[in-house]
Amino acid sequence: xxxxxxxxxxxxxxxxxxxxxxxxxxxxxxxxxxxxxxxxxxxxxxxxxxxxxxxxxxxxxxxxxxxxxxxxxxxxxxxxxxxxxxxxxxxxxxxxxxxxxxxxxxxxxxxxxxxxxxxxxxxxxxxxxxxxxxxxxxxxxxxxxxxxxxxxxxxxxxxxxxxxxxxxxxxxxxxxxxxxxxxxxxxxxxxxxxxxxxxxxxxxxxxxxxxxxxxxxxxxxxxxxxxxxxxxxxxxxxxxxxxxxxxxxxxxxxxxxxxxxxxxxxxxxxxxxxxxxxxxxxxxxxxxxxxxxxxxxxxxxxxxxxxxxxxxxxxxxxxxxxxxxxxxxxxxxxxxxxxxxxxxxxxxxxxxxxxxxxxxxxxxxxxxxxx
Amino acid sequence: xxxxxxxxxxxxxxxxxxxxxxxxxxxxxxxxxxxxxxxxxxxxxxxxxxxxxxxxxxxxxxxxxxxxxxxxxxxxxxxxxx
Ligand code: SF4
Numbered sequence: 135x136x137x138x139x140x141x142x143x144x145x146x147x148x149x150x151x152x153x154x155x156x157x158x159x160x161x162x163x164x165x166x167x168x169x170x171x172x173x174x175x176x177x178x179x180x181x182x183x184x185x186x187x188x189x190x191x192x193x194x195x196x197x198x199x200x201x202x203x204x205x206x207x208x209x210x211x212x213x214x215x216x217x218x219x220x221x222x223x224x225x226x227x228x229x230x231x232x233x234x235x236x237x238x239x240x241x242x243x244x245x246x247x248x249x250x251x252x253x254x255x256x257x258x259x260x261x262x263x264x265x266x267x268x269x270x271x272x273x274x275x276x277x278x279x280x281x282x283x284x285x286x287x288x289x290x291x292x293x294x295x296x297x298x299x300x301x302x303x304x305x306x307x308x309x310x311x312x313x314x315x316x317x318x319x320x321x322x323x324x325x326x327x328x329x330x331x332x333x334x335x336x337x338x339x340x341x342x343x344x345x346x347x348x349x350x351x352x353x354x355x356x357x358x359x360x361x362x363x364x365x366x367x368x369x370x371x372x373x374x375x376x377x378x379x380x381x382x383x384x385x386x387x388x389x390x391x392x393x394x395x396x397x398x399x400x401x402x403x404x405x406x407x408x409x410x411x412x413x414x415x416x417x418x419x420x421x422x423x424x425x426x427x428x429x430x431x432x433x434x435x436x437x438x439x440x441x442x443x444x445x446x447x448x449x450x451x452x453x454x455x456x457x458x459x460x461x462x463x464x465x466x467x468x469x470x471x472x473x474x475x476x477x478x479x480x481x482x483x484x485x486x487x488x489x490x491x492x493x494x495x496x497x498x499x500x501x502x503x504x505x
Numbered sequence: 506x507x508x509x510x511x512x513x514x515x516x517x518x519x520x521x522x523x524x525x526x527x528x529x530x531x532x533x534x535x536x537x538x539x540x541x542x543x544x545x546x547x548x549x550x551x552x553x554x555x556x557x558x559x560x561x562x563x564x565x566x567x568x569x570x571x572x573x574x575x576x577x578x579x580x581x582x583x584x585x586x587x
Contacts, residue, residue, distance in 0.1 A: 140571055353570075
């Protein structure tokens with residue numbers, strides 16, 4: 135397809151890789167924030183190609199992975215109710231809660247449906263007036279405009295049997311959490327292209343200045359990532375710390391203003407818990423007071439449910455780039471995509487799942503030889 | 506989760522939050538909400554995420570990335586290194 139195939143051009147990718155290796159005079163650690171980028175990097179072995187010069191750290195960039203346990207528990211609880219049609223993106227179904235997952239709830243007779251867009255859930259609500267239709271609104275800033283629109287239209291059209299279970303997380307506070315951690319190893323960031331398509335990149339400037347770290351807004355194709363890395367390397371080599379935009383074909387400095395306007399009407403910024411990381415202040419969206427009637431937590435009385443996380447899983451350290459998936463003792467053994475212990479193994483954008491899919495054998499060999 | 510896919514707008518109907526249209530993704534057509542790209546016209550490429558267009562693709566910028574190495578005049582230098 136136009137713009138996709140061209141960005142996977144092998145020869146050009148090799149040219150970029152050579153340029154990176156030539157220009158990097160010492161090793162650098164660069165973190166990609168988005169799980170979509172992690173997937174591309176591992177799939178096309180970009181980290182392997184650059185291995186001698188660049189360490190690519192995989193950041194907290196998969197909303198499925200960071201959705202806290204209790205939200206999954208709340209989702210399961212709501213989905214179990216007989217009058218509810220629970221709608222979600224497919225990758226949320228297998229995320230383990232503290233005792234079950236949505237897939238199991240569905241297998242036991244819960245009406246759990248996979249939808250492509252929150253608008254599909256809204257359509258279902260119109261078509262099933264005797265049922266309560268609940269949409270699991272997870273995601274970064276990228277999915278927020280769509281979810282805001284579904285809630286906005288529900289209110290405008292007076293659809294009262296629709297609600298959303300909101301688990302929105304925001305990228306800049308996550309970057310700040312990574313940078314301010316005492317064990318931080320990240321020297322530059324590839325910022326997530328589609329998050330910035332919505333929000334722009336103004337809000338990264340203070341972060342880049344405060345922590346003296348280059349931040350390059352980057353796309354998702356192999357060439358995008360390689361060019362983003364090259365732009366980071368150039369800044370690092372020259373001692374610069376600026377915000378640059380590699381993904382200018384989609385990202386404008388101030389982002390998508392109509393989308394931000396609707397987000398601003400429907401949501402407000404709140405503190406959020408991140409699975410494996412803990413609570414980060416001002417790091418999520420919740421519904422604004424005017425739209426509280428569409429809040430599934432309030433409607434179904436599950437707002438107070440809280441639970442502890444599994445202690446075996448090191449997903450928190452993986453999410454902050456402190457450890458690689460194969461350093462987890464459970465990796466590929468007790469924890470696999472079929473039986474995930476932690477969320478980074480569930481979604482195929484999670485770092486553990488990406489390593490499991492493309493690197494399992496080498497990872498095992500490497501771990502074996504270290505022992 | 507955050508991936509968006511480029512497609513070409515084939516038709517546009519409705520206004521404001523109900524503005525929508527048919528977008529063609531390499532042969533597969535889908536009805537997409539176009540409320541967030543009021544500037545988009547028929548034949549424009551848009552990035553689409555969960556049923557919503559979130560930006561119009563700038564074709565000139567799209568070509569820039571592909572030609573970046575040549576533009577920086579590095580291709581020559583790299584050839585010499587071979
Ligand atoms: S391999 Fe499994 S248990 Fe280990 S960090 Fe990844 S998700 Fe958690």
